[in-house]
Structures are given as structure tokens and as C-alpha cells.
Amino acid sequence: MLSKEEVNKIAKLARIELTEQEIEKMRKDLSAVLDYFNLLKKISSEKSDLSGTPIKYLTLRKDEAIPQPDGMSEKIIKAAPAKKGNHIKVKAIL
Amino acid sequence: MELENLTISKIHEGLKNKDFSSFEITKEYLKQIAQKDQSIGAFLTVTENLAIEQAKKADEKISKGKDFPVLCGVPCAIKDNMLVDGVKCTSASKILENYVAPYDATVIKKLKEQGCVILGKTNMDEFAMGSSTENSAFKLTRNPLNLDRVPGGSSGGSAAAVAANMALFSLGSDTGGSIRQPASFCGVAGFKPTYGAISRYGLMAFSSSLDQIGPLAKNIQDCKTVFEVISGQDELDSTSIKIPGDKNPKTELKNLRIGIPKEYFIDGMDKDVEKNVRQAIKKVQDQGAKVVEISLPHSEYAVAIYYIIAPSEASANLAKYDGIRFGFSKNEKELIDVYLKTRGLGFGPEVKRRIMLGTYSLSSGYYDAYYLKAQQVRSLIKQDFENAFEKVDMIFTPVTPTVAFKFGEKARDPLSMYLSDIFTISANMAGLPAISMPCGKSEGLPVGLQIIGKQFDDYQVLRVASLVEKLV
Numbered sequence: 001m002l003s004k005e006e007v008n009k010i011a012k013l014a015r016i017e018l019t020e021q022e023i024e025k026m027r028k029d030l031s032a033v034l035d036y037f038n039l040l041k042k043i044s045s046e047k048s049d050l051s052g053t054p055i056k057y058l059t060l061r062k063d064e065a066i067p068q069p070d071g072m073s074e075k076i077i078k079a080a081p082a083k084k085g086n087h088i089k090v091k092a093i094l
Numbered sequence: 095m096e097l098e099n100l101t102i103s104k105i106h107e108g109l110k111n112k113d114f115s116s117f118e119i120t121k122e123y124l125k126q127i128a129q130k131d132q133s134i135g136a137f138l139t140v141t142e143n144l145a146i147e148q149a150k151k152a153d154e155k156i157s158k159g160k161d162f163p164v165l166c167g168v169p170c171a172i173k174d175n176m177l178v179d180g181v182k183c184t185s186a187s188k189i190l191e192n193y194v195a196p197y198d199a200t201v202i203k204k205l206k207e208q209g210c211v212i213l214g215k216t217n218m219d220e221f222a223m224g225s226s227t228e229n230s231a232f233k234l235t236r237n238p239l240n241l242d243r244v245p246g247g248s249s250g251g252s253a254a255a256v257a258a259n260m261a262l263f264s265l266g267s268d269t270g271g272s273i274r275q276p277a278s279f280c281g282v283a284g285f286k287p288t289y290g291a292i293s294r295y296g297l298m299a300f301s302s303s304l305d306q307i308g309p310l311a312k313n314i315q316d317c318k319t320v321f322e323v324i325s326g327q328d329e330l331d332s333t334s335i336k337i338p339g340d341k342n343p344k345t346e347l348k349n350l351r352i353g354i355p356k357e358y359f360i361d362g363m364d365k366d367v368e369k370n371v372r373q374a375i376k377k378v379q380d381q382g383a384k385v386v387e388i389s390l391p392h393s394e395y396a397v398a399i400y401y402i403i404a405p406s407e408a409s410a411n412l413a414k415y416d417g418i419r420f421g422f423s424k425n426e427k428e429l430i431d432v433y434l435k436t437r438g439l440g441f442g443p444e445v446k447r448r449i450m451l452g453t454y455s456l457s458s459g460y461y462d463a464y465y466l467k468a469q470q471v472r473s474l475i476k477q478d479f480e481n482a483f484e485k486v487d488m489i490f491t492p493v494t495p496t497v498a499f500k501f502g503e504k505a506r507d508p509l510s511m512y513l514s515d516i517f518t519i520s521a522n523m524a525g526l527p528a529i530s531m532p533c534g535k536s537e538g539l540p541v542g543l544q545i546i547g548k549q550f551d552d553y554q555v556l557r558v559a560s561l562v563e564k565l566v
Contacts (some may be wrong), residue, residue, distance in 0.1 A: 013457060069197075079196065
């Protein structure tokens with residue numbers, strides 16, 4: 001079974017705070033699913049490559065700013081929990 | 095007005111002949127919702143004002159012209175992970191509790207261009223993660239055919255709305271069976287097209303290499319009509335592609351080679367479900383179709399790799415719910431605490447579990463054993479289908495191992511819930527079109543038949559399904 005420390009480490013990477021109770025449940029649930037993944041050990045890695053992935057026709061658009069209809073930026077800013085004027089407000093990151 | 099007998103073409107004819115107006119049918123559907131949804135719980139938001147405004151606009155369009163689009167004035171419901179401009183869109187998550195969509199998804203834009211009427215947004219498992227709609231942060235949806243049973247999921251509200259005549263058709267999304275399984279549980283038709291056939295611009299991403307939008311409706315013809323309207327290439331979704339038209343519109347069952355994968359009739363599946371599916375296959379065989387047993391040898395790995403690939407992609411896609419851009423936010427002194435607390439409190443247990451699982455699978459030291467391995471097995475599953483389709487035209491399988499289960503039956507054990515998608519996941523892994531259609535009943539609950547076709551054979555799948563529909 002996954003240790004409490006392992007669960008805490010993943011939770012931190014995932015940026016999710018868990019309660020003590022959630023950590024215990026997560027240890028059990030994740031371990032059960034990871035055990036189930038052992039099924040995959042039956043297949044040797046050399047048997048296959050990645051050529052079969054379904055997207056072969058992918059066409060990427062240019063990395064450019066596409067003009068948006070009037071009012072779009074206001075709507076997007078409005079959805080943010082904290083704003084100042086015409087900007088989304090964030091915490092100091094330095 | 096007998097709503098249960100209505101179809102898209104009947105509404106279209108009725109509107110054309112002035113038997114009724116879109117306003118009248120819309121009012122009737124809204125009345126049904128007001129009467130029934132208290133006990134069923136299919137809708138998270140009922141967009142009454144929008145629906146009435148759209149219905150009036152549709153009636154105006156109809157009164158002016160001789161020809162009007164096929165979905166003009168037709169009332170529908172939309173899963174709550176697709177954006178409708180100005181309408182709340184939550185993905186059934188607390189983290190988006192008060193989020194209002196700033197624009198229309200491409201599918202919504204296409205429906206609106208037709209003059210379609212949007213009745214509301216339907217309940218679902220949070221961020222489409224689940225198979226029973228029990229993972230909604232807001233409410234339970236009950237199966238209209240038996241209120242003690244789940245409607246399936248994740249598009250449970252969309253399936254229940256159609257089954258209870260609270261919408262003529264609905265849109266759902268399918269990442270591992272989320273259209274087909276609830277369609278099967280509620281006794282309606284649900285179509286997951288070829289990967290890329292329908293633009294996902296404005297669909298909240300869960301697992302981008304698997305997600306696909308599709309219709310749920312009372313019959314195959316209605317699914318086809320909606321599919322024709324909403325499919326097509328879209329420059330706003332680089333994975334979208336134009337699906338070729340029906341290359342063989344005269345296909346008859348007697349010319350068909352049908353494959354029955356032996357791996358899809360497993361120990362532990364409900365015997366009555368198996369019997370119903372086999373009876374449906376027999377009826378098709380009696381029409382002259384050639385039925386052959388085939389093997390899809392890597393099927394047993396589908397659920398395992400799904401729960402590596404989908405959570406891995408989800409852990410990246412859901413990183414954007416950070417307490418800064420959308421809705422719910424926990425204000426803290428330090429930025430890192432804003433993230434930790436917002437996500438800790440905003441996501442429900444299943445979403446947290448999947449993000450954790452995905453983060454684990456992608457983390458250093460485990461990537462090769464999990465994610466890379468899963469991608470390799472995925473290509474083996476795809477290869478299995480390619481081999482099978484050299485011998486057969488279509489593959490028939492059950493949609494689920496059981497009929498709709500009871501509330502709470504699987505909710506406490508995530509793995510048993512995951513295994514309920516065992517027959518639907520492979521079509522997403524291989525990007526193939528697959529439909530779920532009712533083919534009988536067990537314990538008074540509907541059983542679904544799944545028809546899987548070759549990539550881009552969407553219209554053939556729909557064609558064959560409509561022929562089978564007449565027999566079962």
C-alpha cells in the first residue's frame with residue numbers, strides 16, 4: 001500500500017490539499033487501482049511501439065493571437081475571482 | 095401533445111404544416127421539466143428564458159420561409175461541460191459553481207445557426223469522471239425507468255432528459271463510454287463518433303486524446319440528423335476532421351459481415367444481458383448477415399490503460415482550475431496555498447482521485463512503467479481492431495456487463511465502478527465510431543447493443559444501427 005508520505009508527495013505535485021481522512025482513503029483507493037495496473041506486466045514492452053496512436057492527421061494552427069469579438073476579454077476577466085480594473089489580480093509571485 | 099411520439103422529422107413536418115409552433119412545443123417540454131425533474135434531477139440549469147426567446151425566433155424564421163433547417167425550433171438539452179454563451183457552465187463541479195460561459199462551443203454555435211431551442215444544461219459526473227452521475231457536486235440524477243437506479247454516466251442527465259421526454263435530443267461527451275453507457279441504462283440511442291468528427295472547441299477538456307461529443311436521442315435517425323449538423327472540421331479544434339459522407343447508403347444486413355469478439359462475453363456479466371444481445375445478433379443473422387466470432391486479444395487491458403491515460407491527461411487539463419481564472423477560490427496569503435486550498439475544497443473525491451492517479455503515472459520514475467506502457471498497449475488495441483476489420487465490416491458487442499445498477503452499489507469501490515466501462519473504453523482508445531442502442535430488457539431495465547465501426551465509417555454505423563433498430 002502507498003505510504004502516507006507518498007500520497008502527500010503526489011498531492012503536493014497535484015496542488016491538492018487533502019485532509020487526514022482523505023489521505024487514508026486515497027492510500028487505499030490508489031493502491032487498489034495501482035495493483036490492478038499490474039495486469040500490464042503481462043505484456044512485454046518490446047512488443048509494441050507508439051505508431052498506432054489515433055491522431056495522424058493533426059494539423060496545428062499557427063501560434064498567433066486571434067482577434068476576439070468585442071466584450072470577450074471583459075467576460076473572461078469577469079469570471080476571475082479577483083480583478084483590478086481591466087486585469088485579473090494575482091498574488092505576488094516573487 | 096404526445097411528446098413521447100415526437101421525433102425530429104415529426105417536429106419538422108408539424109412546424110412546416112403549422113400543426114403547432116416551436117413556442118408551443120417548447121412550452122410543453124418546459125412543463126414536463128417542471129413536473130418531472132424534481133424527482134429525476136436531469137437538469138442543473140433550466141434556461142427557460144433563452145428557450146422561449148429561441149422558440150419565438152424559430153417561429154419567426156418558419157413563418158417567413160418555405161425552407162427552414164431541420165433542427166429549427168427543436169428543443170434539446172446540453173451536458174453541462176459544453177459552453178452556452180451567457181449560461182452557467184459548471185461541469186457539475188463546485189470549483190466552477192458560478193462560472194458563466196463567455197462564448198458558445200462550436201457545437202452550440204451550429205445548433206443555434208439551425209434555430210435549435212436549448213432547454214437547459216444537464217447533470218453529469220464532475221468533469222465527466224464517473225459512470226453513474228453520482229459524482230455530481232450538486233445532485234443525484236435518477237433513472238427515469240426506475241428511480242432507485244442510476245442513469246449511468248457521465249452523461250447521465252442528458253440520457254435521463256431524453257428518456258423522460260424532457261428534451262427531444264441531447265448532447266453528451268464520451269471519453270470512455272460516457273454517452274453510450276447512460277444511453278444503454280436509460281433505453282435511448284447514443285452515438286460516439288470517430289475521434290475528431292465533431293469539434294470540441296468549448297467542451298471542457300477531460301482527456302484530450304479520448305474526448306468526443308455526440309448526440310443522445312430516442313432513435314437512430316435523430317442521432318444521425320444531429321450528427322450531420324454538429325460534425326465537421328473546425329479551425330478552433332486542431333484535432334477535428336471532416337468525416338466522409340455515407341460511401342454505401344444502400345448497405346443491407348444481408349451483405350454484412352459482423353464480428354462478435356469473444357472477449358466481450360465474459361464470466362461475471364449478467365446472463366440476461368448476454369441473452370438479449372445474442373438474441374439481437376441472431377435476428378440480424380436471420381436477415382442473412384454473416385456472423386463470425388473474432389478476437390480482440392488486448393481487450394482485457396483496456397480498463398487498466400484507460401485509468402492511466404485518461405487521468406494523466408486530466409491532471410494536465412485540470413491544472414487550469416487554480417482559483418485565479420474561474421469561479422471558486424480560497425483566498426490565502428501565499429499563492430501556493432491558494433492553489434492547494436482551492437483545489438482541495440473545490441474538487442470532489444473522484445476528481446481528486448483521478449488527478450492524483452494521473453500525477454502519479456506521469457511522475458518521475460513511474461512514467462515508463464505506466465504512461466509509456468499504456469500508450470504502447472493502446473496501439474496494440476488499435477491494431478486488434480484493424481486486424482478484425484479485415485475480416486468483418488462491423489463489430490457487435492454488449493454496451494455494459496449489467497443493466498442500470500442501484501445507487502451506492504459501486505460508489506464506495508472505485509475499481510468496481512471503473513470496470514463497468516469495460517466494453518466501451520476500447521472504441522475511445524482506437525478512435526472508432528460506436529453506437530449504443532436499446533435491444534431488449536432485463537429485470538424491466540433496458541439492455542444496450544453496441545455497434546462499432548471502422549474509423550470514419552460513422553454513417554455506415556448509423557445506417558446499420560437503423561436497420562437493426564427495425565428488428566429489435
